[in-house]
Amino acid sequence: MDFNDTPQEAAFRAEARAWLAAHAPAHEMPRGVRLDDADEAARGRAWMRELYDGGWAGLTFPKALGGRGLSGIEAVIFAEEEGRYYLPKGPFTAIGTGMALPVIARHGTDEQRARFIEPTLKGDLTWCQLFSEPSAGSDLAALRTKAVRADDGSGDWIVNGQKVWSSWAHLTDWGILVVRTDPSVPKHKGLTFFVVDMKTPGIETRPIRQISGMSEFNETFLTDVRIPDANRIGAEGEGWACCMTVLMGERLGSGAHRSGVEPLIEAAAKTPDGHGGTMLDDRAVRQALAETLADERGQNHFQARLRTMVSKGENPGAMAGMIKLAYAGRQQKILGLGMELRGLDAIAPLPGDSFTPDLQYDYIYSVVMRIAGGADEVLRNQIAERVLGMPGDVRMDKDVPFDQLK
Ligand SMILES: Cc1cc2nc3c(=O)[nH]c(=O)nc-3n(C[C@H](O)[C@H](O)[C@H](O)COP(=O)(O)OP(=O)(O)OC[C@H]3O[C@@H](n4cnc5c(N)ncnc54)[C@H](O)[C@@H]3O)c2cc1C
Numbered sequence: 001m002d003f004n005d006t007p008q009e010a011a012f013r014a015e016a017r018a019w020l021a022a023h024a025p026a027h028e029m030p031r032g033v034r035l036d037d038a039d040e041a042a043r044g045r046a047w048m049r050e051l052y053d054g055g056w057a058g059l060t061f062p063k064a065l066g067g068r069g070l071s072g073i074e075a076v077i078f079a080e081e082e083g084r085y086y087l088p089k090g091p092f093t094a095i096g097t098g099m100a101l102p103v104i105a106r107h108g109t110d111e112q113r114a115r116f117i118e119p120t121l122k123g124d125l126t127w128c129q130l131f132s133e134p135s136a137g138s139d140l141a142a143l144r145t146k147a148v149r150a151d152d153g154s155g156d157w158i159v160n161g162q163k164v165w166s167s168w169a170h171l172t173d174w175g176i177l178v179v180r181t182d183p184s185v186p187k188h189k190g191l192t193f194f195v196v197d198m199k200t201p202g203i204e205t206r207p208i209r210q211i212s213g214m215s216e217f218n219e220t221f222l223t224d225v226r227i228p229d230a231n232r233i234g235a236e237g238e239g240w241a242c243c244m245t246v247l248m249g250e251r252l253g254s255g256a257h258r259s260g261v262e263p264l265i266e267a268a269a270k271t272p273d274g275h276g277g278t279m280l281d282d283r284a285v286r287q288a289l290a291e292t293l294a295d296e297r298g299q300n301h302f303q304a305r306l307r308t309m310v311s312k313g314e315n316p317g318a319m320a321g322m323i324k325l326a327y328a329g330r331q332q333k334i335l336g337l338g339m340e341l342r343g344l345d346a347i348a349p350l351p352g353d354s355f356t357p358d359l360q361y362d363y364i365y366s367v368v369m370r371i372a373g374g375a376d377e378v379l380r381n382q383i384a385e386r387v388l389g390m391p392g393d394v395r396m397d398k399d400v401p402f403d404q405l406k
Contacts, residue, residue, distance in 0.1 A: 132164050202226070
């Protein structure tokens with residue numbers, strides 16, 4: 001198999017690289033400091049606008065909807081090149097382009113596509129994901145937030161319930177929301193999918209304070225929230241199919257943006273080893289870096305393959321979970337290696353060292369990637385059953401109406 005770019009891909013890469021060199025540096029985030037959430041969100045919007053104006057937003061979306069109609073391979077090439085810069089690509093941008101837009105493109109109406117896709121690509125609309133609940137995380141289909149039709153004949157829906165871990169819900173414009181509309185059928189069948197304006201009366205976000213000092217995610221309470229039927233994505237009771245499209249986008253997008261290993265190689269090459277050389281002269285260090293770089297490259301190729309399947313209309317199914325599973329574990333390993341390479345400086349960075357504080361933060365944060373977007377254990381179950389064809393878990397609640405579950 002030839003892993004090198006074809007001549008067309010090489011030309012595309014050169015074009016992307018030249019554009020990024022001219023536009024990305026002005027948007028890079030400062031190193032070694034944690035920005036206020038609102039500041040980071042504003043920078044994310046500005047970078048999205050720059051991408052849109054330059055013709056680099058929504059590469060795989062049709063031109064008529066503001067995208068470029070390119071293939072998954074080109075999207076991966078652009079992500080690789082973009083990953084050379086430290087850009088504000090937080091979840092507020094990934095949830096919009098990687099989760100909300102694929103579900104609207106695939107399950108929405110023409111009117112919904114026209115209403116949401118281009119404004120999102122421009123950075124005018126940002127999104128949060130209102131899926132998880134206090135007793136529905138890995139088992140998302142157990143969710144209890146419910147929607148019933150308003151009794152005034154308007155066709156509107158009235159939503160009540162609570163979501164949790166809603167990243168950036170306090171700063172985003174719209175949410176993708178899954179709720180139960182029919183509790184009399186088994187749990188996966190009674191769900192319906194909506195988009196909701198986060199300014200709708202009855203939505204209250206309460207930020208959760210994290211150990212890092214940040215408050216990226218929230219508890220979101222929905223009390224008598226009125227949602228017009230025009231904001232329903234897909235048919236009533238077909239919400240689970242929409243959720244699968246969202247989760248596939250989330251998993252396929254894992255790690256698409258930034259190389260974890262290359263900055264470490266650069267840092268090792270600059271770190272004195274105390275014997276007149278650098279850390280990169282140490283064979284064990286070189287081997288560890290080479291192994292993780294090989295893992296990363298392998299994943300990038302696999303990711304390109306799956307994205308190409310998606311851009312051809314094929315469904316990679318549970319294979320998308322392999323990307324997320326491999327990425328989360330590797331990221332934790334790479335960052336742990338980075339901390340080891342810094343030695344004592346990893347615990348107490350020297351004044352003026354802007355690399356290590358980012359590394360410390362990313363190292364602590366790497367743990368959450370093993371939970372967010374599907375926990376390791378749950379993804380392993382799915383891969384075992386649906387990719388490897390191993391026997392399924394015992395699921396007592398599969399065919400039981402939700403309102404009869406104990
Ligand atoms: C940083 C971060 C951001 C997030 N952002 C969002 C967001 O924006 N919107 C949103 O809706 N949600 C968000 N989440 C929530 C995330 O989707 C859930 O945390 C995740 O699905 C796991 O659910 P849970 O936390 O309820 O854990 P649980 O489902 O309670 O799992 C707890 C543990 O049990 C294990 N486990 C559960 N079921 C099984 C099983 N069948 N077999 C084996 N082991 C099992 C899990 O692997 C895990 O280790 C975010 C989470 C994190 C960490």
